[in-house]
Amino acid sequence: MSSNQSEKEPIIAQLQALLDESVAAGVPGISAAIQTSTGTQWDLSAGYADIQTKAAIDKTTAFGIGSITKPFVAVLTLQLVQEGRLNLSDHAKSLLSADVLHGIQHAEEATIAQLLSHTGGITSWEDDRQWQKDGRGENIQPSKIWQKSETLDYVRRAGEDTGLKPGPFHYANTNYTLLGLIIEEITKSTAEAEIRRRILEPLQMADTYFEGFEQPRVDRTPHRYHWSTPTFHQTAGFSPHHKPVRDDLVDVTGTNLSVSWTAGGMISTPTDLLKFANGLREGKLLNAQSMAALMDWQPAFENIDMGRGVSRLRDSGLPGTWVGHNGGVLGFTAAWWWDYEGTCAVSVLANVGSSHAGDVPSHAARVAIKTKFLRLAAELAALG
Numbered sequence: 001m002s003s004n005q006s007e008k009e010p011i012i013a014q015l016q017a018l019l020d021e022s023v024a025a026g027v028p029g030i031s032a033a034i035q036t037s038t039g040t041q042w043d044l045s046a047g048y049a050d051i052q053t054k055a056a057i058d059k060t061t062a063f064g065i066g067s068i069t070k071p072f073v074a075v076l077t078l079q080l081v082q083e084g085r086l087n088l089s090d091h092a093k094s095l096l097s098a099d100v101l102h103g104i105q106h107a108e109e110a111t112i113a114q115l116l117s118h119t120g121g122i123t124s125w126e127d128d129r130q131w132q133k134d135g136r137g138e139n140i141q142p143s144k145i146w147q148k149s150e151t152l153d154y155v156r157r158a159g160e161d162t163g164l165k166p167g168p169f170h171y172a173n174t175n176y177t178l179l180g181l182i183i184e185e186i187t188k189s190t191a192e193a194e195i196r197r198r199i200l201e202p203l204q205m206a207d208t209y210f211e212g213f214e215q216p217r218v219d220r221t222p223h224r225y226h227w228s229t230p231t232f233h234q235t236a237g238f239s240p241h242h243k244p245v246r247d248d249l250v251d252v253t254g255t256n257l258s259v260s261w262t263a264g265g266m267i268s269t270p271t272d273l274l275k276f277a278n279g280l281r282e283g284k285l286l287n288a289q290s291m292a293a294l295m296d297w298q299p300a301f302e303n304i305d306m307g308r309g310v311s312r313l314r315d316s317g318l319p320g321t322w323v324g325h326n327g328g329v330l331g332f333t334a335a336w337w338w339d340y341e342g343t344c345a346v347s348v349l350a351n352v353g354s355s356h357a358g359d360v361p362s363h364a365a366r367v368a369i370k371t372k373f374l375r376l377a378a379e380l381a382a383l384g
Helices: 003-024 066-082 112-117 129-136 150-155 173-187 191-200 230-235 270-281 288-294 364-370 373-383
Strands: 029-036 041-050 225-227 243-246 249-251 266-268 298-301 304-306 311-313 322-329 332-339 344-350
Touching: 003 029, 003 041, 003 364, 003 373, 029 270, 029 364, 029 373, 041 270, 066 112, 066 173, 066 191, 066 266, 066 270, 066 288, 066 322, 066 332, 112 173, 129 150, 150 173, 173 191, 266 270, 270 332, 270 344, 322 364, 332 364, 332 373, 344 364, 344 373, 364 373
Parallel strands: none
Antiparallel strands: 029 041, 029 344, 225 249, 243 249, 298 304, 304 311, 311 322, 322 332, 332 344
């Protein structure tokens, strides 16, 4: 055994232990990939794709990535800016019809820059209590494919003041639904087709797609589960389609992510997401000016700054600048982070959702940024 390999093995064991601990805490299955900028990769997994049959999660399992969809939409939007087909200062009302925007406070005057950075003062359809019941809870229709603009009906508040103002940060899925519609208006194509043509195909991301709008090459999605907490029952409610498998867990297999579309409706694998990170770092998708626009930071959440479609870990104690995004939808949680100046990229995906569930024992993003996972991954990549 080489001395280099002997240094790697304890780190790999610690990374695996963190995944095992997440499963022991109740996560059904979790998968992670760590890659250096030169292509060296480590794949780790724990738990099950189906907790009833004990079918194992492996490196080919595909998961919902939730809001990690937003960086794809942001990159495509900035590509259109590069091409002169769009300006960051353009207002939504100059690009979308009044029928689309009516009743959504501040939507007409929101600029492309504000939509990308969640600073237009627009409320999120995900925060609407009725949508929570219809889209994820007691009223869910599992096989329904949502229309792309349908979620906007939940944030039409004609004459009602939402209390939000343009300027301050307010995270809203509505922004990225509107960006998806703007992309389609400009390109005269579907947003999913444009993302495939401009990003997925050039980076050979064959296992990434929009669920409900594209067919997978091979369906490798696992059973999907969601934390069943009192908070989830109070907000979203319990659907008869949600099958209890434990006191704290329901099986939501059979549902789809079409409701989230360009705000969070993509499926991917850990390996494919690392191709996206490296494609950005290597300048394959955006020029320097657009990368600067993507990473125009402002304070957002605790220890997280937000740019235009991507986040930055602040005061993390980690070496380098860690850029990425977390994601959460019905049945899935996700984390995707990469050291912009360094050599390490990490993705962690799990087949358990935590949206509207309050505090839960574990999920993919918690493993990635609330444990030593990123620090260990960076140490491993440095040895790679």
